[in-house]
Amino acid sequence: MLSHILYTFRLYVAGETPSSALAIANLSALCRARLPDRHKIEIIDVFRQPKRAMADGIIMTPTLFKLGPAPIRKIVGTLSQTLLVTQALGLEADAA
């Protein structure tokens, strides 16, 4: 029943830096695996859009911003530790 809930993400990166590229890859993989067809990812390059980073209170890249469903969460890093990331995003129950 929960499987129809749409997950909305905003990922802040810095150009083509290695951690940012890794974060994009990890998030995409995670979404494909756990949230197929019910996720939306917006990627924001802080070099290009510094105003938006400031508005969302981002101080580091890469930072993942989960906008929905509630609660809103921010996760900093390359998102390589999948288990921790899924816990932090509240995807465990959903997967079960």
Place this chain on the structure above:
Amino acid sequence: MIPDKLPLSVDATDEVSTLIETLLKTSQRVEELTGGEVDTVLDSNGRAFLLPSAQDQLRSNEAARLTAILNALPANIALLDFQGGIVLVNEAWRQHADANALTVPGYGVGLNYLDFCDRACGGGSSDAQHVAKGIRSVLNSKEESFSMEYPSHSPTEQRWFLLTVTPVARNSPNGAVIMHLNITERKLASSLVVESRQRLALATESAHIGIWDWDVAANKMIWDRQMYELYGLREQDFTGAYDAWQQGLHPEDRSRAEAEIAAALAGDKDFHSEFRVMWPNGEVRDIEAHGLVQRACDGMATRMIGVNWDITGRKRGESALRESNEKFRQLADNLTDAFWIRSPDMRELYYMSPAFARIWGRSVESMYANPQQWADFILPEDRERVAGAFTALSKDASNLDIEYRIVRPDGALRWIRSRGFQVRDAANTLIRQTGIMTDITAQRQAADALRESEERYRDLFENASDLIQTVAANGALLYVNQAWRAALGYKEDDMPSLKFLDLISPDQHAQTELWFRQALAGAPVSLVESQFVSKTHKQILVEGSVSPKVVNGEVVSLRCIFRDVTEKKGLEAQFLRAQRLEGIGALASGVAHDLNNMLAPILMSAPMLRWGLKPEQFEATLNTIESCAQRGAEMVKQLLTFGRGVEGQRVLLQPDRLIREIIKIVEGTFPKSVRVRSSREGASWPVLGDPTQLHQVLLNLCVNARDAMPKGGTLTYKAENVTLDQQYAAMATEAKAGPYVIIRVADTGTGIPKGVLDRMFEPFFTTKELGIGTGLGLSTVLGIVRSHGGFIKVDTEMGRGTEFAVYLPAAPERSLQGDKGDPSPVPEGNGETVLVVDDEAVITEACRSSLEKHGYRVLIAHDGVEALTIYATRAAEIGAIISDLEMPFLDGVGLVRAVKRMQPEARILIATAIDSSDARNDKVAQLREIGANSFLTKPFNSNTLLLALHHQFHP
């Protein structure tokens, strides 16, 4: 990060060092805190600060990417600094150097590229000098770029390169990229294109192939020289527009060719077409055309390129061949005979016409599929013979002509006539076999039927008992049958020397020649009697018929069919002799009877004379005696004539008078129990006849009537006039149309039984006791009546009586000349209106008085015009016209013509003194021509007038 134009002072050095220390420590600390997961940190304004590790990684990534791109490019690339020193070279450069054994340490990196060029210039390479100059101008920002093509041939192959020099940064001297691109292939290809283009032009020109190129969007057609020749146009006359091409097409092919172009443009199919073009001078050529369509990426046709060439010669050949083939096919298809073509050895079938299917009942396709199978359909008995004939055809030069039978799928047998011919070429080599198969079943059947029929007839003739012979016009015997040979004893060998007359008894020759000639003239002769003489001189009596056989209007032979009647004739003669004896006996008694009838009154009268009579009785008795004796004498005379068969005399007779005479005799001689009556309707017409013979007829009928009334009864005579019409004549064979007098003799006797009725007119037939009748009475009566052109009708009813009606042809027109002063009453009119026309009042008044006295109404006219006026107004009322011939104003002829025109049936009596039988008289001839045949000869008396008029109303 550091401002460009910051004046760096010594005082600031320490502070800068401290800040760098801080920066490094800060960076290290942030990286420690974030575990290497973060590459930037942002300040409160969103400005990002790239952490050192991330900076390093980015830089090395960038370099690696650049190197990879450079190495991936096929061109030899070197990066020069602003002085021309080689900073780096790519993989292609290195490979090129290796391949060309250019032993420069480090592939020239660190050396100055310009030095290379300058050194090469010393070797005389103007290209190198040019290159060096180009590079310098780019490095000095004098030129935006520089490029040149140059050959660089190795010992083994030709090579060309394209050198490009591109500045690294546009505005400041910051080095340049040198690239050598191998363009050998492109170079070669372009020279090949030129070459092939030349070859193509040569080919198209020599093959008269025109090439066209049509820019569809711009509607511009480019033609090569050949195209102009093909269309008979000069270059300056062709606008290059599509319409100009289309105008050159033959009008009949134009719309089709355009449709094909349109279809090609639409992409439905490629353009392959044949059409005719019409030159401005009217010459027509056949063109074959092909075209390819080029399309833009949206699929719209942009361009069409194609070729045209002249196929006029081929076309004409094709159409001639096609026509020839078509003619052959039509001929073969319409032949009722099957036509075939085979290989010289007969194994292969090249062609079989459709008639095969009709004749053999098997499809032509099956024949093609199995060319040898036809032999299986031949009737087994004929198969070997056919196979032999066909083998001979395939081996020898002889032609084939054979007839055989086949079995159709439905089991029907067909007769086939097969003819075969060999076809040889000019060198007399057998190239194929051809043949025709004809269905001759019907002919065969007809021939069979004819043979059968001939056999049947020959059989019939041969076995006939009659003597049958065919005699040629010259008398030669063409055919004689078995019975003939048997009767005449001649053998087949004797025939050629025999003539027909040789067979005839010499005393018959004259007679034979007579009928032989008649038959030769074309008239069949029947009832020929003749006498043959056999080989053994035996006399043979024959009778038969001879009929001429006519071919093309000429008698070629005579068919004679005779029967041997030698025996029959003998028997007949004996029979006749016996009959004659019998007949004489019978005749004697019959004559005796008739004579007794005559003698009886005489015998009865004689005693009366003896007793003495009153003078008037005496006279009457003498008259009776005289009359009877006279009749008796006449009867004897008539008997003699009857025996001889001589025709009696013909005089005009009044039937009434005949009856009166008979009544006189009958009343005097018949028993009183027989009452005699006579009734008449006016005067009977006269007849032409023999009074004695007619007397005999009536007397005979009276005697028979008397005999039919042994207990007495009434005998009635009656004469009446009758006109038999065509309808009656058609129904009674003996009767002819025309006027007749019927004399009826009726009795109230026993009637005639049926069996007797049928036979009573036969000679020698009698119902009377032997010795009383001759049996010749009624047959004589009939003979006499027939000889007068009349006939007899009998009406009989058993127990009630019989009436014989004797019909004798009458001659009413002779009545006027006949019995002058005959006191017979004049016929009365019945109120009919008669128009009398005469210019003499005496005559009209005389006519009026006598006609009115006798029951007619009379109108008078004194000339033709007046008569016509009266007739025109009262035609319906006027029953007849009596007109004078000679009158003023309008004479009789004119009057008759006018009246006949108004009423063709009008009754007109012409009164004239002219002899009406004189056909040479003009007026008589004219009158007869217009149908006026009734004449009244002037002068006429009242009776004549009334009779003639009565005859008009009662013809």
